[in-house]
Amino acid sequence: MAEVTYEDVTCCYPGSDTPSVAGLSLDVPDGEFMVLVGPSGSGKTTALRLLAGLEELTDGRIEIDGRDVSGVDARDRDIAMVFQNYALYPNKTVAENIGFALKMQGVDRAEREQRVREAASMLGLEELLNRKPRQLSGGQRQRVAMGRAIVRRPKAFLMDEPLSNLDAKLRVQTRVQIAELQRRLGTTTVYVTHDQGEAMTLGSRVAVLKDGTLQQCAPPRELYDDPVNAFVAGFIGLPQMNLIRLGLEDGHVRLGEERLEVPREIASDAADRGAKEIIVGIRPEHVTVADSAGGEGIAGEVLLVESLGADSYVHASLAGSDTSFVARTEGYDSREPGTNVRLRIDPSRIYGFDADTEERLGAGERSRSGSGAPSEHR
Amino acid sequence: MATVAATATRRRPRRRRGPGLRARLSSVAWATLAWFAGIVFFFPVLWMVITSFKPEAAAYTSNPKFDFSPTLSEYKQVFSAGMGPFLANSAIATVLSVLLVLALATPAAYALSLRPVGKWRDALFFFISTKMLPVVAAIVPIYLAVREVDMLDSIPTLIILYTAMNLPIAVWMMRSFFLEVPGEILEAARMDGADLRHELTEVVLPVVAPGLAATALICAIFAWNEFFFAVNLTSIRAATMPVFLVGFVSSEGLFWAKLAAAATIASVPVLIAGWVAQRQLVRGLSMGAIK
Numbered sequence: 001m002a003e004v005t006y007e008d009v010t011c012c013y014p015g016s017d018t019p020s021v022a023g024l025s026l027d028v029p030d031g032e033f034m035v036l037v038g039p040s041g042s043g044k045t046t047a048l049r050l051l052a053g054l055e056e057l058t059d060g061r062i063e064i065d066g067r068d069v070s071g072v073d074a075r076d077r078d079i080a081m082v083f084q085n086y087a088l089y090p091n092k093t094v095a096e097n098i099g100f101a102l103k104m105q106g107v108d109r110a111e112r113e114q115r116v117r118e119a120a121s122m123l124g125l126e127e128l129l130n131r132k133p134r135q136l137s138g139g140q141r142q143r144v145a146m147g148r149a150i151v152r153r154p155k156a157f158l159m160d161e162p163l164s165n166l167d168a169k170l171r172v173q174t175r176v177q178i179a180e181l182q183r184r185l186g187t188t189t190v191y192v193t194h195d196q197g198e199a200m201t202l203g204s205r206v207a208v209l210k211d212g213t214l215q216q217c218a219p220p221r222e223l224y225d226d227p228v229n230a231f232v233a234g235f236i237g238l239p240q241m242n243l244i245r246l247g248l249e250d251g252h253v254r255l256g257e258e259r260l261e262v263p264r265e266i267a268s269d270a271a272d273r274g275a276k277e278i279i280v281g282i283r284p285e286h287v288t289v290a291d292s293a294g295g296e297g298i299a300g301e302v303l304l305v306e307s308l309g310a311d312s313y314v315h316a317s318l319a320g321s322d323t324s325f326v327a328r329t330e331g332y333d334s335r336e337p338g339t340n341v342r343l344r345i346d347p348s349r350i351y352g353f354d355a356d357t358e359e360r361l362g363a364g365e366r367s368r369s370g371s372g373a374p375s376e377h378r
Numbered sequence: 379m380a381t382v383a384a385t386a387t388r389r390r391p392r393r394r395r396g397p398g399l400r401a402r403l404s405s406v407a408w409a410t411l412a413w414f415a416g417i418v419f420f421f422p423v424l425w426m427v428i429t430s431f432k433p434e435a436a437a438y439t440s441n442p443k444f445d446f447s448p449t450l451s452e453y454k455q456v457f458s459a460g461m462g463p464f465l466a467n468s469a470i471a472t473v474l475s476v477l478l479v480l481a482l483a484t485p486a487a488y489a490l491s492l493r494p495v496g497k498w499r500d501a502l503f504f505f506i507s508t509k510m511l512p513v514v515a516a517i518v519p520i521y522l523a524v525r526e527v528d529m530l531d532s533i534p535t536l537i538i539l540y541t542a543m544n545l546p547i548a549v550w551m552m553r554s555f556f557l558e559v560p561g562e563i564l565e566a567a568r569m570d571g572a573d574l575r576h577e578l579t580e581v582v583l584p585v586v587a588p589g590l591a592a593t594a595l596i597c598a599i600f601a602w603n604e605f606f607f608a609v610n611l612t613s614i615r616a617a618t619m620p621v622f623l624v625g626f627v628s629s630e631g632l633f634w635a636k637l638a639a640a641a642t643i644a645s646v647p648v649l650i651a652g653w654v655a656q657r658q659l660v661r662g663l664s665m666g667a668i669k
Contacts, residue, residue: 052565052569073568074565074569075572081565081569083562084562087566090585101569101571104570104571104572
C-alpha cells in the first residue's frame with residue numbers, strides 16, 4: 001500500500017504536436033480509490049499507463065510510495081494492473097494465470113499454491129482453477145484478472161476500464177465486488193473509466209480529464225454540486241446538465257418567452273468580467289414539468305419522454321427558441337410528444353459559466369464544498 | 379369442449395426456412411468444383427502410388443491400365459538398391475536444418491515484430507530479397523566456395539545451405555504469427571515481472587506454437603524435396619533421397635515402377651509429418667485470417 005503522486009506529468013507521443021497528457025499533477029493518498037474519468041481521448045488511459053510504466057514520460061515525474069519511478073521499468077514498480085480485455089495468458093490455466101507473477105518472483109511452489117487458493121477463494125474461482133481462459137465467461141475472466149492482481153499484494157492496483165466488456169447487469173454486480181474488495185484490502189487503487197456513473201459510485205475521489213488536462217479532482221458529491229467549469233458540469237450527472245448559451249441583461253436571461261433572474265453572485269461575477277453572454281446550467285432534477293394549464297413557468301412542447309421505471313426524462317422544446325430542455329420527473333410520465341407543458345426552474349439552482357473560458361461564475365461566493373479536501377483543478 | 383381445447387392448443391410445427399434453391403445449387407456447384415480440383419491435383423500422386431504396385435512391364439503402357447496384379451517386387455528391388463543411406467542423409471539434413479532455422483528465425487522474427495528494431499522494414503526486405511536470386515545463378519560460386527573449404531559431399535554443407543534457403547521464409551512466417559500475439563498479454567507479462575526470456579518461453583511461444591509447427595513443416599518439406607544443391611554438391615556420402623530417385627532415370631532406360639516405388643517411399647515421411655501436424659498446420663496457416 002502506498003501513495004501515488006503525479007508531478008507535472010506530460011506525455012507527448014512521437015510525431016504528435018498535441019500532448020496526450022499535459023502537466024498532470026495529482027496526489028493519491030495511501031489506500032484511496034481514485035477514479036480517472038473523461039471522454040475518449042482525454043488522456044486517462046495514458047495517465048494510467050504512465051503510472052504502470054508502459055508509456056514513457058516526456059516531462060515531470062511519478063512517485064510511488066515516495067520513490068521516483070519515472071525511469072523504472074514496469075516489472076520493477078511493484079504494481080498490478082487489470083487490463084480492459086483482461087489479458088489472460090491463453091495457454092495457462094486459471095491457477096497458472098493467477099500464480100504467474102509469484103512464479104516470476106521466485107516464490108516457492110507451496111506458498112504460491114496457497115496464495116493462489118486464497119485469491120481464488122476471495123473471488124469465487126475455486127472450482128475454475130483448472131480451466132483455460134477460453135472456457136470461461138466474460139465475468140469469470142474478469143475475476144481471474146482481478147485475482148492475478150490481488151495475489152501479488154502490490155503497492156497499488158491499476159484498472160483500465162475493467163468492466164467495459166461486461167453486460168449491464170454484470171457490470172453493476174462486479175462494480176460492487178470491486179468496491180468491497182478494495183475496501184477489504186485497503187490497497188491504493190487508480191481506476192480508469194469513461195462511465196461517469198461508475199466513477200461516481202466507485203471513487204472516493206474522481207479526477208475529470210479533458211484533452212490531457214485535469215479539470216477537477218474532488219469527491220463525487222462535490223463534483224456534482226460544485227463543478228468548476230461547464231465541461232465538468234456537463235460530464236458529471238445523468239442525464240446531462242442542461243447547458244444553454246444566453247445573453248445576460250440586468251442580471252436576467254431570456255429562456256423561451258420568459259425572463260429569468262440569475263443568482264446574484266453569478267450576475268456580479270459576470271459583470272466584473274464584462275460578460276454580456278453566459279452559459280446557463282440547470283440540472284434536469286431542478287426543472288419541474290407541469291401541464292400547460294398550470295399557468296406559471298416557461299412554455300414548452302414535449303419532444304420525447306424516456307421512461308426508465310423509477311424516473312422519466314422529459315425532453316421539451318422551449319416556445320419561441322431553438323433550445324430544448326431535459327427534465328427529470330418521478331415515476332412513469334405518460335405525456336405524449338406534442339403535449340404543451342410549462343417548465344418551472346428554481347432560480348437558486350441555476351449555475352452560470354463564462355461563455356468564453358467556461359469557468360464557473362460566482363463559485364467563490366457560493367461554494368457547496370464540505371467534504372474534506374478542497375477541489376484540485378486547473 | 380375438451381376436443382376444441384385440444385385442437386386449439388395443438389399447433390403445427392413451423393417449417394423452418396432453410397437456404398433457398400439458388401443457395402443450395404451454388405453450394406453444390408462449389409463443392410463439385412472443389413472435389414474436381416482436389417482430384418486433378420491428387421491424381422498424379424494417386425497414379426504414382428498405383429504404378430508403384432505394378433510390375434515394370436505394366437508400368438508404362440500407351441493406354442494406362444487400371445487392372446493389374448499388384449506386386450511388391452518393385453519395392454523389394456528399391457530397398458535392396460541401397461536406399462537406406464540416402465534416406466538417413468535426407469532425414470539428418472532436414473531435421474537439423476529445420477531446428478537451426480527455428481532457432482535463428484524465432485529471435486529474428488521477434489526483433490522484427492514485437493520489439494521492432496530500427497529500420498526493420500529494410501531488414502525484412504533484405505531477408506526476402508535473397509529468395510529473388512535463382513539458385514542456378516549462384517551454384518557456381520557456391521560450388522567453388524564449398525570445394526575451397528573441402529566440404530563437398532558432406533551433410534553439414536547441406537544443413538547450412540538448407541538453413542540459408544529456408545530462413546527468409548521462416549522469418550516472414552514467424553513474424554506474421556508473432557504479430558498475432560495480443561500486445562496486452564505482453565504488457566501483462568511485463569507487469570508480472572517476466573523478463574525477455576520468460577516472455578518468450580512462457581507467453582509468446584505457447585501462443586504461436588501452431589505457427590511454429592506450420593513453419594517447421596513447410597521448411598521440412600522444402601528441405602526434404604531439395605534436389606539442385608544435393609545433386610551438384612554431393613555424390614556418395616551425403617546424397618539424399620531426391621538424388622537416389624534420379625538414379626532410376628539412367629542410360630539403360632526409365633524404370634517407371636521402381637521410380638514410382640522409390641518416390642512413394644520418399645513421400646511417406648513428409649506425409650506422416652503433415653498428418654501428425656495437420657491441426658497445427660491449419661491453425662498456423664490461418665492465424666490472423668479471422669479476427
